[in-house]
Amino acid sequence: MGSVFNDAHHGDDDFDEGLDDGLDNDFADGPDEAPETDDPFVSAAWRAEQVRAMERPLLERGVPLMRMAATAAAHVAQAMLERQPDGPDVADAHVLLLAGAGDNGGDGLFAAAELADQGANVVCAATGRTLHAEGLRALLDAGGRVLALDPEADIPGAAVPDAQDGTDETDGDPLERVMDLYENADLVIDAMTGIGLKGALRGIPAQLAERIGADRIDPRSPALPVSEPAAQYPMVLAVDVPSGVGVDDGTLPGTYIPADVTVSFGALKPCALLPPAAYACGQVVLVDFGFDTSRVPVAVELVSAAETRRHIRLPRLADNKYARGVVGLITGSDAYPGAAVLSASAAARANAGMVRYLGPERAERMVLDRLPEAVFGEGRCQAWVVGSGIPDGDHADVDSPQREAIRRLLEPYAVGEANWPEPESLLNIGLDDLPESFEDLMAMLAPTYEGGQESLPPVVVDAGALDLLPERVPPQVVITPHAGELARLLRSRGQAVDADDVERDPLGCALEAWRLTGATVLLKGAITVVVGSDGPDKPRVVVNGNAPAWLSTAGSGDVLAGSLGALLAQAAADEDRSLTLKMADLAAAGAFIHGLAGQLASGSGQAARPPVVVYDEDRDRLAEAMAPTSEKLRDATPFAPIGKPILAGDVIAQLPNVYALFASMNLSEWN
Ligand SMILES: NC(=O)C1=CN([C@@H]2O[C@H](COP(=O)(O)OP(=O)(O)OC[C@H]3O[C@@H](n4cnc5c(N)ncnc54)[C@H](OP(=O)(O)O)[C@@H]3O)[C@@H](O)[C@H]2O)[C@@H](O)CC1
Ligand SMILES: [K+]
Missing domain, CATH: 3.40.1190.20 (Ribokinase)
Structure with missing residues (x-):
């Protein structure tokens, strides 16, 4: 679901005829899907401490949240690889996992283990002194390899495979090693820090984010719809939140790694909705753990069509x-x-x-x-x-x-x-x-x-x-x-x-x-x-x-x-x-x-914070939900997905059509 007018167009009353002016490009007649974007759950965000409070009762009941998170992340990673027109199969993919010492790293390790199980070539760069023990075991068992970046690290089984030149792990600057791996990877899984980040990134994660971020942040690049095939490899999948962004306030307090896709667990965090951090999240896929949100006040809300x-x-x-x-x-x-x-x-x-x-x-x-x-x-x-x-x-x-x-x-x-x-x-x-x-x-x-x-x-x-x-x-x-x-x-x-x-x-x-x-x-x-x-x-x-x-x-x-x-x-x-x-x-x-x-006037599927995709265990439905905007709008407009320049007057001319779209939404819901 890459476009808001689909959101505005999900009612029973089909809306296509009778609005020639401005909508003759059939734009409003886009894919009739994604009613879930009207679900308040996908348009609300909660702060880190609120998310932890909602997790707690589930963890106490023994719900395996980390494993659920990891499986979802692995499926999302696969969907990202598969949507590349000439991308590798999972079995041939090179995956670089950046894993911190906390549970965010644990999610990443289990997810990477699932990809390694399918044959992916996975290297984990450990940015802290330890790694989540079971996650580490799972990755090593699946054939993944681990490179410790911190000289003080105590990570059993960490051994550096020969990155390029057949030398062992003690050779060279480990950061340079990671950059080599980065340049040759198809996919990077960013699991350095999640909702446990305090302040700006420091130490090794900060250095990594600086190197990788500098490579990926180009203020001159045009605004494209999210989820288009990657213009550059590797793609980046952020686990829960992009490491380094201000989780609760949406700021960018220091270095960070912008993501192509962020898979968010349990509930959105404010950084997924607030500028400037939201721009670093790319496409957001939200995994529903069934949190009870009824008693937790929403911190930030995304206005919806409904x-x-x-x-x-x-x-x-x-x-x-x-x-x-x-x-x-x-x-x-x-x-x-x-x-x-x-x-x-x-x-x-x-x-x-x-x-x-x-x-x-x-x-x-x-x-x-x-x-x-x-x-x-x-x-x-x-x-x-x-x-x-x-x-x-x-x-x-x-x-x-x-x-x-x-x-x-x-x-x-x-x-x-x-x-x-x-x-x-x-x-x-x-x-x-x-x-x-x-x-x-x-x-x-x-x-x-x-x-x-x-x-x-x-x-x-x-x-x-x-x-x-x-x-x-x-x-x-x-x-x-x-x-x-x-x-x-x-x-x-x-x-x-x-x-x-x-x-x-x-x-x-x-x-x-x-x-x-x-x-x-x-x-x-x-x-x-x-x-x-x-x-x-x-x-x-x-x-x-x-x-x-x-x-x-x-x-x-x-x-x-x-x-x-x-x-x-x-x-x-x-x-x-x-x-x-x-x-x-x-x-x-x-x-x-x-x-x-503005969307109707420009015929554009581009938006600064497009609707959130709800994670679906069904792999086909997930791939469909994550599909590029260009694919969804291919037949809808000659300008899709990027659109065309507009004047203020063009926007005014579309205002009646916007009201028509709303008027055409399920009439029984108007009462
Ligand atoms: N609980 C669950 O079951 C579930 C939890 N889930 C997952 O857990 C995540 C939260 O995990 P968490 O609480 O362990 O914190 P996390 O985000 O890994 O960060 C701690 C690490 O970051 C480091 N660090 C901190 N600040 C830093 C800085 N400025 N600069 C550099 N490093 C810094 C800190 O290092 P330290 O300060 O200890 O040296 C420590 O290593 C959550 O986002 C989600 O992914 C899901 O699986 C769902 C189920
Ligand atoms: K992360």
Whole structure:
């Protein structure tokens, strides 16, 4: 399952005819499979200590988890070899196992023993001073060989086969030996460290990861769909997690070995979903041990098609345009009028009842040109979008009327004020209505001061409006910064952070912004990280990974802001007051819709975090599930699997098709 639109297309109601525009490439009619990607289990991740807690009862009952893990890893290794068009059979394969002293190494040893049993030529490079005793015995019994890298190692049976030149193990630099083996291997099994990693890799594992990682990390390589046949040998299979990645926070604290496939045991760990570590995981195959996850709070969640669908409001018989949600936009400027067009068009094509635009005359004219349906001036709105295409405080005119309008719109959201206006009154504010000062605004709204801050309409605060955000706001304020903008926001609140810091630790920085502002934080990136409120002082972390790399294009952010505004307006049209605890999921659903529109527009099967494959004991079904995207989409689109360049307007044009895909999902599930 390499593509999210399959995920969006699994219902009973077959979806193919009747949507010519944009879907004529039959893209949406891809393989009708993988309903399991809607299983919450494959879209949730738990921290290492939580995973250990879930393992414990099974281990106490004597369930042989390590052997189960190893067999799964061996099957996955075989599937990797078999999918290479001219790859070797297992019996002829050269396998290099990098094994640490812990249980992760144990998994690797048993898995490698199974491959050696089938005739594979296996060499284990032991990176610690010991090896899992039974695993070692199994590998040696199966004919595998062991090279100890640590001079202090005490590993019975470790002997170095002649790597190249017939000399014995004491010759030469053992690291060089491993690199020779690496260069001649078909498959590397990385079992140096798993969830027991503390901090950054050090010692021999760090040196190995540095050498091998440097060979495999090329920032200039294009974004390809995962699971395509290897462009380079050897392929790397990571056992549980790629060694060296920050298991719980998704960072890359030091050297690491990026994997083609990561076989994850029992449950996903956050590193499988969070950037940048998720990029190092490649295709993720999840082995279900039957953990009881019911009492363990999810640490990080991947938004799914099923979850996104829950937030979409299909039109009803008795609807009028207001009932379907009205989006108000204060976006675009004389300097960037195009952002007004893009954000308003995106909102209008994303299932909103109406779009109301407030901005300078030139931008208004352009919006009207492209969107005759838009209305201008005051009136009711269920959600707002502000700031896209508006210069920030460093670049705007001091008396920019739009910034002033946004400032006034946001002022009532400032937490800490004694009184809050009823939403009704705020909903009805137009640009011309906005009084001169906050005091005047409050006076105007005075008769309706009753509601709490949670009843204010949701608002997307983007780009140039981020520096207008009040110190603290309620969760229905969604901020949508990219890394540079988030760094700036954090600096304005006393944190010494730059864009690189945000890219190194997106979760940590998004959490910090959430803590400091109270806003729902949507941090844009190849994988979008959303942090919102899950109750008092309790964060909810949701990520979206379906966007193809083509979506990094001018105006993409304006489209996201507009279409997210439309989603929020739909939700608010129904919910009135109870969006507060749904905002993280709503924001992530907005990112999912945007990413899916990008996939449809570009015809791309590439995605930063494609759906997770569930391990299947049946070898054929496993091979099918792990099959390359190009194979799955071969007949679906001439552009598969990589796709084609797109403009922001192409993404907007696909938004109705995204909604159509959701509308076509099993109708009985809509209730
Ligand atoms: N329990 C079970 O039945 C099951 C467990 N499962 C498997 O167990 C794995 C967890 O095993 P674990 O707890 O033994 O830890 P593990 O990941 O091998 O790491 C410990 C090793 O890493 C080393 N090390 C640590 N930090 C380091 C650093 N910074 N730099 C360098 N080295 C460092 C550390 O060295 P030390 O600090 O002791 O010198 C030690 O050697 C889990 O991921 C899964 O694969 C599955 O089979 C399912 C059933
Ligand atoms: K590993």
